[in-house]
Amino acid sequence: MPASRRLTIIAQDPWVRAGGRIVTAQVSVPAELLADGPRGHRVHVVDFDASANRMYAPLPADAMGTSDKPNDPFRSSTTRRTRPTPAVFNRRLLEDPRFHAQNVYAIVMRTLGHFERALGRRVSWSFGGHQLKVAPHAFAEPNAFYSREDEGLFFGYFAGPDGPVLTCLSHDIIVHETTHALIDGLRPRYTEPSSPDQAAFHEAFADLVALLSVFSLPEILDEAVRQVPKAVTKGMLSVARLTIEALRRGVLFGLGEQFGGALSGVHGASLRRSVALQPSRTILDRSEYQQEHTRGEVLVAAMLHAFLDIYLQRLTTLGREANGQLPAVRVAEEGADLAERMLTMCIRALDYLPPTDLDFGDFLSAIITSDLEIRPDDRRFGVREAVRRSFRAFGIEPTSKFGTGDQTGRWEPPEIRRATQSRREPLLKLDYSAVHREALQRDPDEVFRFLWENRGVLGLCTEAYTVVAGVRPCLRVEHDGFTLRETVADYVQILTVRAGELDDLELSGQKGKLKKPKGLSPGKTIRLLGGGALLFDEFGQLKYHVRNAVLNPAKQNRRLQHLYDAGFFERQREQGFASLHLKGMRPELPATREADPWP
Ligand SMILES: [Zn+2]
Secondary structure, three states: OOOEEEEEEEOOOOOOEEOOEEOEEEEEEEOOOOEOEOEOOOEEEOOEEOOOOEEOOOEOHHHHEOOOOEOOOOOOOOOOOOOOOHHHHHHHHHHOHHHHHHHHHHHHHHHHHHHHHHHOOOOOOOOOOOOEEEEEEEEOOOOEEEEOOOOEEEEEEEEEOOEEEEHHHOHHHHHHHHHHHHHHHHOHHHHOOOOHHHHHHHHHHHHHHHHHHHHOOHHHHHHHHHOOOOOEEOOEEEHHHOOHHHHHHHHHHHOOHHHHHHOOOOOOHHHHHHHHOOOOOOHHHOHHHOOHHHHHHHHHHHHHHHHHHHHHHHHHHHHHHOOOEEEHHHHHHHHHHHHHHHHHHHHHHHHHOOOOOOOHHHHHHHHHHHHHHHOOOOOOOOHHHHHHHHHHHOOOOOOOOOOOHHHOOOOOOHHHOOOOOOOOOOOOOOOOOOOOOOHHHOOHHHHHHHHHHOHHHHOOOOOOEEEEEEEEEEEEEOOOOOEEEEEEEEEEEEEEEEHHHHHHOEEOOEEOOOOOOOOOOOOOEEEEEEEEEEEEEOOOOEEEEEEEOOOOHHHHHHHHHHHHHOOHHHHHHHHOOHHHHHHHOOOOOOOOOOOOOOO
């Protein structure tokens, strides 16, 4: 059986056209023996329309070919051999629900593939089952969402100014929703009430993955570069015409600006707004950027800016060698490679993030560290430096103050941490004598043993309830064949106290650093949440401990004050904690796994 098959998709959305034709792309997805739907081992397309109470005919398995000879059923209509007119060509894609089924199947599988390749392991859905349901024509509403409870992705449709708008034909919307499902499987605590940054992260990361997935298709970058005025003549690009501004406008075209307009009330608008954001180091302090949605746009803008910056530098360097002229095809491929590289980098960073209460600076430190581990030599693109520079331009600094030069902002090795912040205290050593290193790579009880033996060095709170959530061995492979074996584990600590006890709380020998938000009733129950990601090397040696301590007063106090200011504790009694999401978040954000974990 071949390792992968190629399937035709709409490259961005039906509004991005070349010569009147919708721009399509053929993408690789893992080869598998499909059932009618398509239904595969991870994705199950169920084309039921709840608004019309109608079931659409599935794409038959036969049309997809046999397992050893896969077929791309919509390829024949896209090849030049048959030469359909643009109108006929577009209609075939727009009006055939079986193509819509293939489009969502291929894009969800491609996104899952990106995650699994980047992380070097299988990635589970959060709900425990293996197959994510995907409904391409789920309801007649301008919306699309992921639901943990319904174990699926649901894409709506609605009447637009120029005919029906189907969200299941928009590449970035499909990737965005799939990414919500994937983060929810990897970091289920990111939907808990915390800081404005954490609330913004789910949305921002989903948009980031969507943006970079779209630009990892050369077909789209080709169209984007052709939008730069007078840049491309006779298939050759004049590098002198390129500026970040011009590229940014081209990129907006690649995102289907017009389609974005039709969706402005719904979704997809934020990704397009991010593209327009100009760098400012104080943007995150402005009041309009305290709100989760707008705040997320800043993170996306910072990454996009880095992408354009590196892309431009790279083309300028190549253009110098080629007398300022480059084949447009080569230009598109270079950009697609870079997008793929940055996409992989962002996904890998997830394993290097604390499992609770993250902020944007943590994401930057995680990117730098995980990228250094697998790609120590960054000379070709200079991605890490450009990302650091761009994030700084948007006011985001790495959380870690460790490292210099190319390593600035990376997470520090665990044994440099001290049990307290006191400089007089000697460095502490981790003790491995009680654990089996081999078992550390797969057994949560063994990892917990390690945590407990080293609770002083690792700064755990012994009074809290502690649980190791997962232990996963990974084999990460770079394009150049470089491989990295590591094991990622994560744990959570939960401590429930009364608000009135906060000021005098003595935990693990430390006292008086937590503050009750002024005005909060002393009888209120407060749940303090902490945790860490543990990264072991292939010999079972701890490389990194990326954590948010229950005993980190600065962060816990900030979080409690924020939740108090947001009115969270007032609503808590009558509505439970889902209300924090309902206030600001789009309805697509998953409700949490526990019905109401707050007492
Ligand atoms: Zn979303």
